[in-house]
Amino acid sequence: MKFKKSPGYILFLIMNYGVLFFLAATCFFPILHVLALSMSSSTAASSGRVLILPVEFNLQSYRYVIENNAFLKAFAVSAERVALGVPINMLLTVLSAYPLSRRKEQFRMKTFFTWFFLITILFSGGMIPWYMVIKETGLLDTIWAMIIPGAVPVFNVILLVNYFRSIPAELEEAAYMDGASHWCILWKIFLPISVPTLATVTLFSMLNHWNSWFDGLILMNNPDKYPLQSYMQTIVISRDPTTLTERDLDLLKIISDKTTKSAQLFIAMIPIICVYPFLQKYFTTGLIVGGIKG
């Protein structure tokens, strides 16, 4: 069947595409701008002549980044953090979500444990106790300080619990009848069904590890151990202009150097940009595919 293309419908299409294109453009513009800045000459960048096309094209700033040890070190720390943090996050998320998604008859302490997790979202001890706990447990200044304290991302657990709950009980019962244990049900049935949610949660946890900067700054005792975003924060920071003195002049030159800053920002974006397309498809395939028929 073919739609009759009324003028109204065509207008709608135009408007629709127009608005969507505009939205996409507003998202895309900043990225292009940063890319253009990173490839421009630094005088052009500092005088604000660069929009989305590089002015006086050169790759000097990328060369600076490649030769800049601090950036590469920080990149490695971040990669390490993601490589360690995400598997631990995922394992613990799955292992805590499964029991919490059981019915009360199956898991008596369920209410207690649900609150046990929820409380950590509602209340926090504040920065000083957080710092002291990490210090007293001897994690300070090690990469684990950025991984263990956030090892169970409660928000992700809740997402997964909700998804597990939505899985029809018949599936599980059928498996149970066939002699499957809880482990077997979790690994063989729940996880394969939950791939879309798992993908989402993985992405969350990955983003979280990649993007967090504050813990690195506070918990590491040496800038050499900063993860990438903590390092980035130290170069994109803007100083309070009322307390500037002449001794800050050389710092001022570095932080106002837009081209190298942009190059570093752009490179730091790449890993996440690369991950998105692969996980994106799970967001769109709908969260309730599969399951039971009839």
Next chain:
Amino acid sequence: MPAYKKCVIVVLLICFAFFVYGCKSTSSENTETEQTTSGFKFIVEEKYSPAIELVSVKSVDATVKFLEGEDIYNNIWTRTYAEELGINLSYMWVVDNSQYQQKLTATIMSGDIPDVFVCDPLLFKMLYDSDLIEDISEIYETHASETTRMVLEQDELALPCTTIDGKLMGVPITDASIANAPLLWIRQDWMKKLNIDPPESMQDLMEISRRFVEGDPDGNGIKDTIGLAVSKELWGAYAGLQGFFNGFHAYPRIWIERDGELVYGTIQPEARQALAVLQEMYKNGEIDKEFGVKDINKVAETIANNKCGIEFGVWWNPYSPLYLSQANYPDAYWQAYPIPSIDDTPAKSQYSAAVGSIIVVRKGYPHPEAVFKLLNFWCDNFLFSNDKELRDAYLGSLDNPDVVKYKYTDFHLWEPNSILRTYENVKKALASRNTDGLNHDEWQRYQIISAYFDQGIKEAWVEVATYGENGSVSILKNIAQGGGMVNRFYGAPTRVMSEKMAALHTMEDEMMIKTIMGEPLESFDTFVEEWYKLGGEEITREVNDWWRN
């Protein structure tokens, strides 16, 4: 069972990861590279024997770079301290400048106080109130060397800043106070082009600003220039408004003496007058229509873009951001002028004590005098040294300009008056063409300024506009000799002040920006009332109590 196997494998892998990391962190112990300090002779009173331990904390920033194989824990300074003074300086942690205060607070709260460390005035007051820092009045008398005392006492506002209840509780890290006095910067090449004379009064300045907007000084045929550069922060080190207000004898953000009492400058009637003029200028397009959203980095772009010709800022502005202007347009030249006045009374540039940070000693640290041993070591051996080898080894050399070595230690003081002396010496040398007796730094500046005049190297204008004969420093000299208005309040923040001043400042800025952008002037009057009500009255009382004591 494959399901079990998978679990077991995952668990094993994680155990393995833990194990590998455990091993790694123990095996990566510091490999100590023993390098000796080359044979300089130092003036040292007495070396600690046996050596003492001094634990500190350190902030670094993106400009701190090291030679191959060195780091903050092991560099020429730490080695020299150990060898010459018998002080083993170590750091609990090292953090980027931007997070220093936060991390320091966390560390102190968790009960670990470093032996000697640098803090800001606010934390300084808190440490004193909690009785966590040592009274160093006596140690100062007995252990500070003559040079150290000279440097610390040169700026008469410095030591009072760190004296509470008559006790010296910390060493102020001094800078010249006059260095933060605002000056007037104007594009001289534009004035020449439009045939304008230097401003004698505020009225002249407003005329110049008008002509900069209408006279098309950038010569592109479009009316796209503005007069005065203003940033949304209002009181920055460049593109600020302090200087403009000073021209009307108004002194925003500082405490001035009036009829035997200290009063807050922003709320005085003169400020209203200045605001009225700014409002007018904004209406005429002499101030950027969008200044309310442009921070100083954005304003720097406007300046770099050849779009504005007047700004109020401190003496070093040519180094940043004004050099951008010349970098893009080779003929650009910014000249500093004293703040002009609206009437017959000469205008006074405002300035405040420049104690941004303070070195303190933990209460109960067994060797509090070590802090002066470290400072003496700097003042006696480096501050006035012209030994090129020594300077290259400890401060940084021209061959490797990125590695600035004095930044490895916090124990250095700079002589507040050095800017003025450098200016005098360079001036003398330029007049007589004789470089004898210049120190290294002065000699460099002399060379650069000569290059501008002899070889026409236009990039060298930066030095000409600062240390040159009519440069900005020449105006500072005037300000130092009584031509300035000093902030009369230089104590640690008082109780209500530390609670409410930040909010009052925000309110003040909002009122300023809105009024300049066209709100009726009455909003200034309501602001003054509000200011008193929301804590200003108590603060004024506190400040006056402090002043009378």
